[in-house]
Amino acid sequence: MKKAAILVVDDDQDLLTAVRILLRPKVKQIIVxxxxxxxxxxxxxxxxxxxxxDMNFKSAINTGNEGLFWLGKIKSQYPHIKVIMITAYGAVDLAVRSLKQGASDFIVKPWQNEQLLQTLTAAFEEAKQTKGRDKTPTQVHRQEDDLIGRSAIMEDLQYKIDKVAPTEANILILGENGTGKDLIAQALHRRSLRAKQTYIKVDVGALTETLFESELFGHKRGAFTxxxxxxxxxxxxxxGGTLFxxxxxxxxxxxxxxxLSVLQNRQVVPLGSYQPVAVDIRLLSATNVPLKAxxxxxxxxxxLVYRINTVEIQVPPLRERGEDIVLLANHFLDFYNRKYHKxxxxxxxxxxxxxxxxxFPGNVRExxxxIERAVIMAEQKSIRDSDILFSPIEQAMQENSKLGEPAYANQSLEEMERHAVQSAIERYNGNIxxxxxxxxxTRAALYRRMEKYNI
Structure with a gap:
């Protein structure tokens, strides 16, 4: 029980207080x-x-057995979680029905503390023993993939990934910068028949002409200086694995x-060699360039488009994902709470x-x-609207786009920084x-940049 995390849901505040006092020293986490x-x-x-x-709440459902309603909702989305029903003596028949609908056990109030602890311990032991056994390979992979989203468009994306991942088809992943194309590629690999083999990622867009062949096809000693x-x-x-x-x-x-030559022949010739080497890879590719381009x-x-694009997967921008924005925000909040001990x-x-x-022009990355910045800078116990500030770089890029200018075309890093500083000061009418x-x-750091750029 020391490793257990328990949620207690009941509209009786006295009961919640008593349970929290009882369980706090005995479990890892207790939430009421x-x-x-x-x-x-x-x-x-x-x-x-x-x-x-609890079996009954003062809610708008008015069915007399609200507990069964919430039990069904929990088990449909979180089948691995053990649910123990709290019931009054007169509603034991409903509690028995709950066992048929997926509850692990029920306990009648008022209870003896020892009885409650025994019931929780038994349920937790059962949870440990069955953990992972009732998960399908896809469910296991989805936890590893960490593809977060419940919107309709993300459900469609998950379905398509499940459909094409076990095949050997070459996949082209399309989407704006910051949408998570890299995560999609990892999900395709983990759900594929090559999941236990190597996964190699190469940012080919960053390779120069001279490095391209050496990095992708290899070289022999003395092939160049x-x-x-x-x-x-x-x-x-x-x-034998996947190349992204x-x-x-x-x-x-x-x-x-x-x-194209390598993909057609399924063999590479290292620089400095005349001997081809056969390769067996599953190819995934990604780009932010639209398919029309x-x-x-x-x-x-x-x-080459036909060769790499047996199936295309379009990753939606964040602005089209509706409810996922808050879901992702909570995910990042938890992550940065742990990272920064907040x-x-x-x-x-x-x-x-x-x-x-x-x-969100910068999508999930923005x-x-x-959220990371809000967690670091917030001074209250919860995130307020004033704590959430969006990327000044993205905003400056949007401003340039509205003027019909290419975003940061031909600008140096210093020019980009100067523009971001000046835009922020203008937005707040000189409020440093x-x-x-x-x-x-910090104010001091901003003053140094203002002096540096003569703003």
Whole structure:
């Protein structure tokens, strides 16, 4: 029981207080909740092993057996969680019905403390023994993939991943920057028949012409000036497994021709060698370039598009994912609470509204940045709307786009920083404290940058 996390849901505050006092020294975590409407928010944010659930609440459901309703909801979304029903003596028949609908046990109030502890201990032991046995491979993989989302568009995406992952089809993953294309590639690998084999990722868009062949196909000693020993390329390293080529839309036509040859022949020739090496890989590719742009043969070879795109997967931008924004925000809040040893309790309603109203041009990556910064800078026990500040870089890029200018075209890093500083100061009408807070700087640091850029 020392490792157990328990949620108690009952609208009797005296009962909640008594249970919390009893269980606090005996379990890892005890959470009490008087309102059943908050059950799923609590389950999303905490790794709960067991739920103690009352049979009746003063709610709008008015069925006389609200406990059965909430039991069904919990078991449908969290089948691994053990649910123990709390019932009055006169409602034992309902408690027996709950056992048929998935409850682990029930306890009649008022109870003896020893009886309650024995019931919880038995349920926790059963949970440990059955943990993982009733999960399908897909469920296990989904936990590892950490693809968070319950919106309809994400359910469609999950379905498509489940459909194509066990095949050998080459997959092209399309989506804006920051949408999580890398996570989709990992999910495809983990749910594939090659899941136990190697997964190799290469950011091909960052490879220069001279490094492209050496990195992907390998080289022999003496093949060029710095080739002091034989080196295996990424294709060979991924042999038998999955090769993920990220930012494939940014490679040159010459690089495309070399890549096409390898994919057609399923063999590589290392630099400095004439001996081809057979490779067996499952190819995943990703790009933020729209498919229409890839169809332009002056930019991308059409025959290569067909080769890498047996099936395409479009990753939706965050602005189209509705309820997932708050779900992801809570996920990042928990993550950064642990990372920075904070204890932020959640988001206030105005903060939630601010998140829902924003369009997130930087997608999930921008949301993650905003929540991390809020956790670091917030001074209250919960996140307020004033704690949530969105990326000044994304906002500056949006402003440039509205003016018809390419975002940060031909600008140096210093010019980008100067623009971000100046924009923040103008937005707050010269209020240095607010501008510094948005930029994640101290007032002194902001003053130094103002002096540096003569602002």
């Amino acid at each position: 909740e008087p309102n059943p409407e908050n059950i799923f928010r609590t389950l999303e944010r905490n790794a709960i092993d067991m739920v103690l659930l 710095d080739a002091r020993e034989d080196r295996q390329g990424r294709f060979e390293a991924a042999n 080529l990220d930012e494939i839309g940014n490679i040159s036509l010459q690089q495309q021709a070399k890549l 890839l169809a332009d043969e002056s930019r991308f070879r059409k025959d 204890h932020m309790e959640g988001f206030e309603s105005d903060a939630i509204q601010k998140l829902k109203a924003y369009h 949301l993650q940045y905003s 404290s607010k501008a510094a807070r948005e930029l994640g700087l």
